[in-house]
Amino acid sequence: xxxxxxxxxxxxxxxTPVMSAPAVPVDLPAYKEGQYVHQAPTLDDLxxxxxxxxxxxxxILKGRDLFMNTQQKRGEYVxxxxxxxxxxxxxxxxxxxxxxxxxxxxxxxxxxxNQHVNSLEERIxxxxxxxMNGKPPEYGSDDMLALVAxxxxxxxxxxxxxxxxxxxxxxxxxxxPAQAADYARGAQVYADNCAVCHxxxxxxxxxxxxxxxxxxxxxxxxxxxxxxxxxFTAASFIKNNMPLGKPGSLTDQQAWDVALFVNSHERPQDPxxxxxxxxxxxxxxxxxxxxxxxxxxxxxxxxxHDNTGDKPFLxxxxxxPRTFE
Amino acid sequence: MIITRRGGAFAxxxxxxxxxxxxxxxxxxATIVMQGDGQGGAPCLACxxxxxxxNDGAGFPRLAGLDAGYLAAxxxxxxxxxRISAVMAPNASRLNDQxxxxxxxxxxxxxxxxxxxxxxxxxxxxxxxxxxxGDWDNYIVPCETCHGPGAQGVGATFPGLxxxxxxxLRQQLEAWKNGTRNNDPNQLMLxxxxxxxxxxxxxxxxxxxxxxxxxVSP
Numbered sequence: 001x002x003x004x005x006x007x008x009x010x011x012x013x014x015x016t017p018v019m020s021a022p023a024v025p026v027d028l029p030a031y032k033e034g035q036y037v038h039q040a041p042t043l044d045d046l047x048x049x050x051x052x053x054x055x056x057x058x059x060i061l062k063g064r065d066l067f068m069n070t071q072q073k074r075g076e077y078v079x080x081x082x083x084x085x086x087x088x089x090x091x092x093x094x095x096x097x098x099x100x101x102x103x104x105x106x107x108x109x110x111x112x113x114n115q116h117v118n119s120l121e122e123r124i125x126x127x128x129x130x131x132m133n134g135k136p137p138e139y140g141s142d143d144m145l146a147l148v149a150x151x152x153x154x155x156x157x158x159x160x161x162x163x164x165x166x167x168x169x170x171x172x173x174x175x176x177p178a179q180a181a182d183y184a185r186g187a188q189v190y191a192d193n194c195a196v197c198h199x200x201x202x203x204x205x206x207x208x209x210x211x212x213x214x215x216x217x218x219x220x221x222x223x224x225x226x227x228x229x230x231x232f233t234a235a236s237f238i239k240n241n242m243p244l245g246k247p248g249s250l251t252d253q254q255a256w257d258v259a260l261f262v263n264s265h266e267r268p269q270d271p272x273x274x275x276x277x278x279x280x281x282x283x284x285x286x287x288x289x290x291x292x293x294x295x296x297x298x299x300x301x302x303x304x305h306d307n308t309g310d311k312p313f314l315x316x317x318x319x320x321p322r323t324f325e
Numbered sequence: 326m327i328i329t330r331r332g333g334a335f336a337x338x339x340x341x342x343x344x345x346x347x348x349x350x351x352x353x354x355a356t357i358v359m360q361g362d363g364q365g366g367a368p369c370l371a372c373x374x375x376x377x378x379x380n381d382g383a384g385f386p387r388l389a390g391l392d393a394g395y396l397a398a399x400x401x402x403x404x405x406x407x408r409i410s411a412v413m414a415p416n417a418s419r420l421n422d423q424x425x426x427x428x429x430x431x432x433x434x435x436x437x438x439x440x441x442x443x444x445x446x447x448x449x450x451x452x453x454x455x456x457x458x459g460d461w462d463n464y465i466v467p468c469e470t471c472h473g474p475g476a477q478g479v480g481a482t483f484p485g486l487x488x489x490x491x492x493x494l495r496q497q498l499e500a501w502k503n504g505t506r507n508n509d510p511n512q513l514m515l516x517x518x519x520x521x522x523x524x525x526x527x528x529x530x531x532x533x534x535x536x537x538x539x540x541v542s543p
Contacts, residue, residue, distance in 0.1 A: 024516035090461035
């Protein structure tokens with residue numbers, strides 16, 4: 001059997017010597033008419049910009065380093081296997097990959113998630129509290145300043161207060177799919193397209209102790225309060241960023257299905273947990289109506305547990321309401 | 326269960342690798358490397374050396390220290406026509422699964438220092454940039470994203486690239502690009518290779534050839 005398969009393969013190659021391979025398209029959504037589009041500067045731009053004070057350049061580079069290798073702060077700011085760049089791909093510069101510069105041009109602004117006006121620092125603290133399952137750098141600290149400097153530099157030349165931004169966030173799939181997402185179909189999409197890197201168990205892969213492919217669920221992934229835990233956020237991220245190098249290669253439905261599959265798995269507790277997942281879901285329903293948290297799945301209430309992953313506490317102190325009364 | 330052909334073949338491959346990896350025997354592998362498979366296949370050392378050094382000028386890859394699962398998968402792919410090489414086909418075609426595991430077990434434990442070469446600094450700098458930062462504006466992701474820190478490889482699927490000969494790396498990138506090599510899972514490598522310019526291929530191959538290979542545990 002094998003020789004004939006081999007002969008056939010040889011033959012097909014012989015018939016078309018040096019085929020021109022079909023390149024895998026980079027299939028990203030088009031910007032809508034009237035949208036503001038900003039191309040964030042590159043590392044080369046940073047190094048070559050003679051107008052920058054060298055001390056500032058150094059601080060921006062420090063921020064970039066924290067962004068790219070956030071694991072250097074494992075156990076201090078980060079208690080899972082994520083780096084900022086795990087979700088904000090392409091150094092946080094790429095449109096449709098959660099570009100981070102809009103945080104520098106649109107904040108301070110009111111934010112629905114915590115129902116008050118947030119600064120850029122507070123927005124970054126949100127990422128650390130939820131997506132990194134951690135404890136944010138102190139407001140005003142050197143590390144926070146460095147991260148802010150990196151964000152602001154990526155926004156160089158961008159329009160302040162402009163909110164109709166092309167490529168902001170992850171994409172364009174909207175809040176709900178045309179056809180309901182399906183766990184079993186999602187499991188198949190996962191096995192066919194995602195498991196090769198993230199593992200059949202979803203726990204990612206390391207090499208010599210360093211995270212290469214981040215875990216998508218479990219103790220070392222984003223917690224239940226992370227934006228990515230919302231099925232629509234994950235669907236758009238996946239559609240426009242995954243599999244790596246092949247954005248737009250999954251159908252919209254495949255993206256929805258696999259997002260539902262991934263976000264039906266357990267992960268560390270939402271830092272806003274009241275002790276009851278259903279109650280927490282209700283309390284933060286503007287957020288959790290898009291997640292499966294606090295709902296029943298396979299006979300269990302998702303998120304009804306005291307597991308905070310490697311993080312030895314539930315809620316970082318910076319997560320607090322803010323009023324100006 | 327419906328699975329795509331690629332996905333199914335890949336899942337099967339993973340399973341086989343996992344089951345067979347422990348079974349490879351270094352001494353039996355050494356015999357095949359030194360003397361051939363006894364059925365007409367050339368001894369591996371003729372091209373790859375008994376130490377797995379390969380030969381840059383001839384385009385023979387370095388095998389020393391590569392992941393055993395990866396090596397075995399490539400031999401199976403040569404044998405079964407998923408990877409095409411006029412040189413490797415006749416030598417792999419009669420190897421049985423056990424012999425493949427044995428050869429892989431032999432070469433994976435070989436340790437060999439990288440031969441330093443005089444290469445232009447600007448070429449190396451450009452290569453380093455691709456390996457560590459990629460070229461996102463052309464949607465070329467950094468090699469390290471999949472091939473791991475230092476591009477030293479991750480598991481049986483993402484081979485170590487560091488210390489590999491530049492001629493072989495260049496030939497393989499060109500083969501992905503023109504479609505003559507296509508045994509990657511889900512076209513992950515094709516996607517990137519097809520976007521690389523000739524200059525980028527030269528640079529990344531040169532840089533990787535000078536990087537230290539993964540540490541092989543004794």
